[in-house]
Amino acid sequence: MNIKLCISLLCIIFIGGCAGNQGPSASDSRASSGQSRTAENSNKPAAPPKPAKIKPAPPKNSAAKILLAQADTALTQQAPAQAIVLLERAIRIDPREALLWIRLSRAHLAQGHTQAASQHARKAIALAGSDAVKTGQAWLQMADVLEAQGERQQAASLRRRYARYAG
Amino acid sequence: MLHPSAQSRQDGHKVNRKIISKLQDSYLVTKTPASRKAKGSGRRKNSKSSKKTDSWFKRLGKWILRALLKLMLWTTLFATLVGLGFGYYLDRTITKTFEGRRWSVPAQVFAQPLEIYAGQRINKAQLVEELGRLGYRSDANLTAPGSYNSNGATLSTHLRGFDFMEGSRPSQRVKISFQNGVINRVQAKDNSEIPLIRLDPATIGSFFPSHGEDRLILTPEQVPPLLAEGLKAIEDRNFDDHRGFSITGILRAAWVNARSGTRAQGGSTLTQQLVKSYFLTNERTYERKLREVAMAIILELRFSKEDLLTAYINEIFLGQNGARAIHGFGLGSQFYFNKPINELAVHEIATMISIIRGPSYYNPFRHPERALARRNRILDTFLADGLISNPRHQDAIGSPLGVVSSPNSGGAYYPAFMDIVRAELSERYSASDLRSQGLRIFTTLKPREQENAQKAVTSTLQMIEKERKLAQGSLQAASVITDTQTGEILALIGGRKGRVDGFNRALNASRSVGSVIKPVIVLTALEAGLDWSTLVNDTPITMTSDSGELWTPRNYDGKTRGELPMIRALAMSLNLAMVDLGNTVSLGEVQRRFTDLTGYAPKNRYPSFFLGAESMSPLQLTELYGNFASGGFHTTPKAVIAVLNERGQALSHHPFDLTQSIRPETVASLNRGLEIVMSHGTGRSSPFSKQGVAGKTGTSNDNRDSWYAGFDNSKLSVVWVGRDDNKSTGLTGTSGALRIWNNMHVSSGVDPIVHNPADNLVEIEFATGMRAAKSCADVVVIPIRRPDTLPIKLGCGVRKTFGQRLRSIFNN
Incomplete structure (x- = not known):
C-alpha cells in the first residue's frame, strides 16, 4: 500500500512538473531561443551583429504573389483602399495564404478599421498553422492592431515575443 | 350692368x-x-x-x-x-417620359471574372466553354475582340476591353498554353509573359423596372453606323426631313387600310414608333394615332434627330425572354447573338432590324424562314441604298441567321442570385437608383459554379422522381454555395428551374433542418471539455415540457444502441444519443452557441431543437456552417463586391467581413468529426466520402425535408430538397440532398480539406471509442485531448503508455 502511495505521489510530482513546463509552443520556443541568443550577443564587447531578417515564404500561387507585390506598393504609397481591392482579389485566388490576410489587416489598419484589422490578423494566425514565420508575422500584425486599439502592454508583450520575425 | x-x-x-x-x-x-x-x-x-x-x-x-x-x-x-x-399635357407627358427614359440606365450586374495565370486549374475545354458563355466566337484570325482560336495545346484569344474596379483593361491578344489540365503559360502578342490577366466578366442582369423591361443603354457613339442608317432605310426613309409625322406615310397607310377593310398598316415614323413604345399600347384607333402624331411633333420640336434615333435604338421592343421584355438593340444583340452590338456583322444587324416589324412573327428562333426572308429583303435594301457594297451583300446573304439560343442569351440570367444582390443593395441604394443611375455592380457569382449547380439540381430531381415514381415536377430544391474562407456566394439556386424568376427557396423557404443542426451540440460539448470518445446514451428518453407536454424522441430506424462514443452518435445521426448529449451540455448553452454562430436566437425553445425542429432557410444554414468551413470565423454570406457609378468611381466597396467565433483547435476537431460523418456515417454513400470532405445530412419529420450541408477545402454547399406543399417526399438527407451535392462535384471533383499537422490525432475504434490502431477494423482518426485516458482496445497491438500503466496500477 505504501509502495503504491509513494508511486502515486511520485507520479503527481512528475505530472505537476510537466504541467509547469507547458507554455511556449514550437514557435514560442523558437522565439525565446532567439531572445536568449540576442541576450548572449549583447554581453560581447563588440557591437552585436544585426540578426538577419526572417522573411516569410512568398505565396506559392504566382497570381497571388503579383497582387501582393502590387498591394505592398499601394500601401507604401499610402493607398490602403487600393491595396484592399488588390488583396481581396488575391485572396479570392489563394484564400488560405496567411500573408495575404496579414497585409489585408495592415491595409485595414491604415484605413483606421481596427475591428476588421484585428479579425483579419486572427484569420492570418489561424491560417499560418505550423509556419512559424508567418505565425510570428501575423502576431506582430496583431500587436500593431492592439496598439492602435490602445492595448499597449499587450502589444509590447507580443512584439517582444515575436521580435525575431519582425520584417 | x-x-x-x-x-x-x-x-x-x-x-x-x-x-x-x-x-x-x-x-x-x-x-x-x-x-x-x-x-x-x-x-x-x-x-x-x-x-x-x-x-x-x-x-x-x-x-x-x-x-x-x-x-x-x-x-x-x-x-x-x-x-x-x-x-x-401632351408636352409634359412625352417630354417627361422621354427625358426619364433617356437617362434611365438600369444598373448592370457583373459576375466574377475568370482569372488567367500560370498554375490556374482549368483545362482548354473548360476555358473554351467559359469564352462561349461570354459570347466569344471561334475565329482563326482573331480579327476582332471577342474571338478565340484553339490550336493544339494552346488557345489564343482576342480579349474584349473592360472597365474593372481597379481600372480599364484594353482589348488585347493573349496566348494561353495548357499542360495536364492546368494553364502553364500566358503570353502577349509579342510573346512576352503575362503573369496575370482576367476575362471580361459576364453580365448577369440588370435592375429593370417592375414591368419587366430590360435594356442595355447605348450612347450615340456606340451605335454602329450601319444600324442607324439601316433603320432609317427600312423604317423611316424621310426620318432626317420630317417633323415627326409623314403625311405620305399616313395617306399610304389609310389607302391600304381602306382597300383591305382593316387597319392593317400604320404609317408611323420612327418618332411615332418611339412614342408608341413609351406608352406600351398597340391599340389601333384614330384617336391614339392623333395623340401619337401630336407627341411625335412635340418630340421633334424639343429634341435633336440624333437624340431621337438613339432613344429609339435603346427603347424599341425586340422580344420576350420569359418574364423579361427585351428592349433596345444593346440587349437585343446579347439576347439573339450573345455578343455586344459593336461585334455584330452586317447580316446580324439586318436580322435585328427585321425583328422590329413583329418580334413574335419574325422571331428568328421560332420562325427562322420568315426571319431569313425578311432579313434578305433588308439586305437588298441596304445594297440598293448604297449602305453596303456588293461583296458584303453577297457575303451577308450567304450567311445563316446566326442567332444563338444558348442559355446565356441576353447576358446570363440568374434571377435567384439577383434576389440576394437586390436584398444586399437595398440597404444602401433606393430602387430608383438601381433602375436609373447606370450603376455597375460587381458580384461574387461564378457562372460556372452556378450553371453546374443548377444542372445538378434539375437532373437529380428528375432522376429521383423517375426512380421513385413521383409526379414529375413535384420535388423542389434550393442550394447555396460559398467560398469557405471569405463567405462569398459563388452560386445560389432558388428552385429546379434556374431561369424562372419565382419563389426563391434558397432565401425564403424556411424549413425544419433536422439533423444538420447536430454539429452545434457537438461543438458545445467539445468546448465544454468533452471528447469524441466520451460515451453518450442512446437509450429511450421521455422529456416533459414546462406545459406538461411529453416528448419521446426516437431514432430514425427505431432502434437503440446503448452507450457509444460521441463521434459515432454524430456520424450515425442517432437522435437519442444526441438528445442525451444535448442534455449533458444543456439546451440553453447549445442555443447560446447557435445564436453566436448565426447572429439570431432560435425560435424553438424546447429540447426538440436538439433534433433540428428549427426552421431555417438554406442561406441561414450556410451562415451557420460557414463558421465550421472557414476554420472558426463567422461571415454573413455576401454577394456584392463593389458598386461603381457610371463614370467608374466606387460608390461602395463591400469588404470581407468576418469575426472569429470558434477557437481554431476546436473547429479543427469538429471538422475532423464531420469528415468521419462522411467516411463512416450517413454520408458514406457519397463517392467523395473518403476524399477529404466534411458534412452532415438532415431529414425532418415525415421526410418532409432532405438536407445536406458540407464542405471541402474551398467550397461550402448547402442543399435542400422538399415539396412546396410541405408534404412528405420519402427522402432522407442521404437519398435526396446529398445526391444533388454528389452530382455537383461529378465533373470537377472535390478539393480535399488540408489539415493542420499540429492536430492531436488519435486512432480510436468507431463503435466503442476505445484506443485502437490501424490494424484493427473500423478505426477512425480524430483529435483527442487526453488520449492517455482512453481505454485500449485489446488485440490491436496498442501499447500502454507509461502514464496508463501507472494509472492502472493506481486503479488496481
Whole structure:
C-alpha cells in the first residue's frame, strides 16, 4: 500500500512538473531561443551583429504573389483602399495564404478599421498553422492592431515575443 | 350692368316707342292734305304693313346673327383653351417620359471574372466553354475582340476591353498554353509573359423596372453606323426631313387600310414608333394615332434627330425572354447573338432590324424562314441604298441567321442570385437608383459554379422522381454555395428551374433542418471539455415540457444502441444519443452557441431543437456552417463586391467581413468529426466520402425535408430538397440532398480539406471509442485531448503508455 502511495505521489510530482513546463509552443520556443541568443550577443564587447531578417515564404500561387507585390506598393504609397481591392482579389485566388490576410489587416489598419484589422490578423494566425514565420508575422500584425486599439502592454508583450520575425 | 336679356328687352321697348311715334306722325300728315288722302290711302295701308313685317324679320335676323357670332366666339375661346391645355399635357407627358427614359440606365450586374495565370486549374475545354458563355466566337484570325482560336495545346484569344474596379483593361491578344489540365503559360502578342490577366466578366442582369423591361443603354457613339442608317432605310426613309409625322406615310397607310377593310398598316415614323413604345399600347384607333402624331411633333420640336434615333435604338421592343421584355438593340444583340452590338456583322444587324416589324412573327428562333426572308429583303435594301457594297451583300446573304439560343442569351440570367444582390443593395441604394443611375455592380457569382449547380439540381430531381415514381415536377430544391474562407456566394439556386424568376427557396423557404443542426451540440460539448470518445446514451428518453407536454424522441430506424462514443452518435445521426448529449451540455448553452454562430436566437425553445425542429432557410444554414468551413470565423454570406457609378468611381466597396467565433483547435476537431460523418456515417454513400470532405445530412419529420450541408477545402454547399406543399417526399438527407451535392462535384471533383499537422490525432475504434490502431477494423482518426485516458482496445497491438500503466496500477 505504501509502495503504491509513494508511486502515486511520485507520479503527481512528475505530472505537476510537466504541467509547469507547458507554455511556449514550437514557435514560442523558437522565439525565446532567439531572445536568449540576442541576450548572449549583447554581453560581447563588440557591437552585436544585426540578426538577419526572417522573411516569410512568398505565396506559392504566382497570381497571388503579383497582387501582393502590387498591394505592398499601394500601401507604401499610402493607398490602403487600393491595396484592399488588390488583396481581396488575391485572396479570392489563394484564400488560405496567411500573408495575404496579414497585409489585408495592415491595409485595414491604415484605413483606421481596427475591428476588421484585428479579425483579419486572427484569420492570418489561424491560417499560418505550423509556419512559424508567418505565425510570428501575423502576431506582430496583431500587436500593431492592439496598439492602435490602445492595448499597449499587450502589444509590447507580443512584439517582444515575436521580435525575431519582425520584417 | 344689365343682364343681356334685360338689355335686349329694353332695346325692344325703345324700338316699339319709335314705331308708335312714326305711326302717329304719318297719321297726322294724312289728315291735313285732302288730295293725298284720296290718292294714296290704299297704298299707304300696304306700305304700313310691309314696313312693320320687314323690321321684325330684320331684327330677328340680326339678333340670331349676333347670337351665332357670340356662340362661335365663345366656342373658339373654349376650344383654344382646351387645346392649349391638352397640348401642354401632351408636352409634359412625352417630354417627361422621354427625358426619364433617356437617362434611365438600369444598373448592370457583373459576375466574377475568370482569372488567367500560370498554375490556374482549368483545362482548354473548360476555358473554351467559359469564352462561349461570354459570347466569344471561334475565329482563326482573331480579327476582332471577342474571338478565340484553339490550336493544339494552346488557345489564343482576342480579349474584349473592360472597365474593372481597379481600372480599364484594353482589348488585347493573349496566348494561353495548357499542360495536364492546368494553364502553364500566358503570353502577349509579342510573346512576352503575362503573369496575370482576367476575362471580361459576364453580365448577369440588370435592375429593370417592375414591368419587366430590360435594356442595355447605348450612347450615340456606340451605335454602329450601319444600324442607324439601316433603320432609317427600312423604317423611316424621310426620318432626317420630317417633323415627326409623314403625311405620305399616313395617306399610304389609310389607302391600304381602306382597300383591305382593316387597319392593317400604320404609317408611323420612327418618332411615332418611339412614342408608341413609351406608352406600351398597340391599340389601333384614330384617336391614339392623333395623340401619337401630336407627341411625335412635340418630340421633334424639343429634341435633336440624333437624340431621337438613339432613344429609339435603346427603347424599341425586340422580344420576350420569359418574364423579361427585351428592349433596345444593346440587349437585343446579347439576347439573339450573345455578343455586344459593336461585334455584330452586317447580316446580324439586318436580322435585328427585321425583328422590329413583329418580334413574335419574325422571331428568328421560332420562325427562322420568315426571319431569313425578311432579313434578305433588308439586305437588298441596304445594297440598293448604297449602305453596303456588293461583296458584303453577297457575303451577308450567304450567311445563316446566326442567332444563338444558348442559355446565356441576353447576358446570363440568374434571377435567384439577383434576389440576394437586390436584398444586399437595398440597404444602401433606393430602387430608383438601381433602375436609373447606370450603376455597375460587381458580384461574387461564378457562372460556372452556378450553371453546374443548377444542372445538378434539375437532373437529380428528375432522376429521383423517375426512380421513385413521383409526379414529375413535384420535388423542389434550393442550394447555396460559398467560398469557405471569405463567405462569398459563388452560386445560389432558388428552385429546379434556374431561369424562372419565382419563389426563391434558397432565401425564403424556411424549413425544419433536422439533423444538420447536430454539429452545434457537438461543438458545445467539445468546448465544454468533452471528447469524441466520451460515451453518450442512446437509450429511450421521455422529456416533459414546462406545459406538461411529453416528448419521446426516437431514432430514425427505431432502434437503440446503448452507450457509444460521441463521434459515432454524430456520424450515425442517432437522435437519442444526441438528445442525451444535448442534455449533458444543456439546451440553453447549445442555443447560446447557435445564436453566436448565426447572429439570431432560435425560435424553438424546447429540447426538440436538439433534433433540428428549427426552421431555417438554406442561406441561414450556410451562415451557420460557414463558421465550421472557414476554420472558426463567422461571415454573413455576401454577394456584392463593389458598386461603381457610371463614370467608374466606387460608390461602395463591400469588404470581407468576418469575426472569429470558434477557437481554431476546436473547429479543427469538429471538422475532423464531420469528415468521419462522411467516411463512416450517413454520408458514406457519397463517392467523395473518403476524399477529404466534411458534412452532415438532415431529414425532418415525415421526410418532409432532405438536407445536406458540407464542405471541402474551398467550397461550402448547402442543399435542400422538399415539396412546396410541405408534404412528405420519402427522402432522407442521404437519398435526396446529398445526391444533388454528389452530382455537383461529378465533373470537377472535390478539393480535399488540408489539415493542420499540429492536430492531436488519435486512432480510436468507431463503435466503442476505445484506443485502437490501424490494424484493427473500423478505426477512425480524430483529435483527442487526453488520449492517455482512453481505454485500449485489446488485440490491436496498442501499447500502454507509461502514464496508463501507472494509472492502472493506481486503479488496481
